[in-house]
Amino acid sequence: MKVKKGNRKKVSKSRSSSAQAAAGDYDLRRISLVKNILFKPERYKYIRKKEKVDGCVFCSSSRKIAFETLCIYKSRYSMIVLNKFPYNSGHLLVLPQRHCGDLLTLSPNEYEDLMSTLRVACKAVTDVYAPSAYNLGMNHGSSAGAGIPDHLHFHVIPRWAGDLNFFPLIAQTKVVIETLEQTYQNYLGYFNNRV
Numbered sequence: 001m002k003v004k005k006g007n008r009k010k011v012s013k014s015r016s017s018s019a020q021a022a023a024g025d026y027d028l029r030r031i032s033l034v035k036n037i038l039f040k041p042e043r044y045k046y047i048r049k050k051e052k053v054d055g056c057v058f059c060s061s062s063r064k065i066a067f068e069t070l071c072i073y074k075s076r077y078s079m080i081v082l083n084k085f086p087y088n089s090g091h092l093l094v095l096p097q098r099h100c101g102d103l104l105t106l107s108p109n110e111y112e113d114l115m116s117t118l119r120v121a122c123k124a125v126t127d128v129y130a131p132s133a134y135n136l137g138m139n140h141g142s143s144a145g146a147g148i149p150d151h152l153h154f155h156v157i158p159r160w161a162g163d164l165n166f167f168p169l170i171a172q173t174k175v176v177i178e179t180l181e182q183t184y185q186n187y188l189g190y191f192n193n194r195v
């Protein structure tokens with residue numbers, strides 16, 4: 001009986017430790033799941049929402065070319081601004097000056113100007129940062145992952161071989177090797193010399 005009890009205890013201990021191990025495994029799985037959530041674009045949207053800004057951040061803060069607004073270039077209908085939360089050094093946003101969240105409702109002039117400004121941004125990224133490649137794209141609408149869906153914006157992100165993939169960058173885990181001030185100065189010098 002005692003032996004059986006002992007065995008039972010052993011079994012119980014063993015169950016307990018295996019339960020713990022299972023719990024440990026479960027925890028690991030949970031951590032893994034949490035990581036997956038953190039690495040989704042929604043995380044980036046969440047981070048952006050924590051920044052309380054009255055009205056549209058692009059409309060309220062990007063009216064003039066200055067580091068305070070992060071606006072670095074303006075065309076007739078469009079502008080180029082630095083991303084306040086860059087995925088990589090030199091990350092630019094290209095957007096219409098008018099508050100608009102639907103590409104199809106831009107006027108022909110606004111659309112053409114936006115596309116030519118996008119090209120200006122691609123040239124600036126290439127000339128200033130000499131990346132081996134760049135990400136170029138737009139999340140159109142909140143379901144597509146747009147952090148600020150009501151104001152269209154293209155992303156232009158310099159990329160180098162061996163840098164982190166897109167999801168860790170979105171999760172803010174990328175170590176961006178320069179400050180926003182440095183990035184702004186780099187582009188400011190470029191655009192001042194370009195004009």
Ligand SMILES: [Zn+2]
Nearest residue numbers: 056059099151
């Ligand atoms: Zn706006």
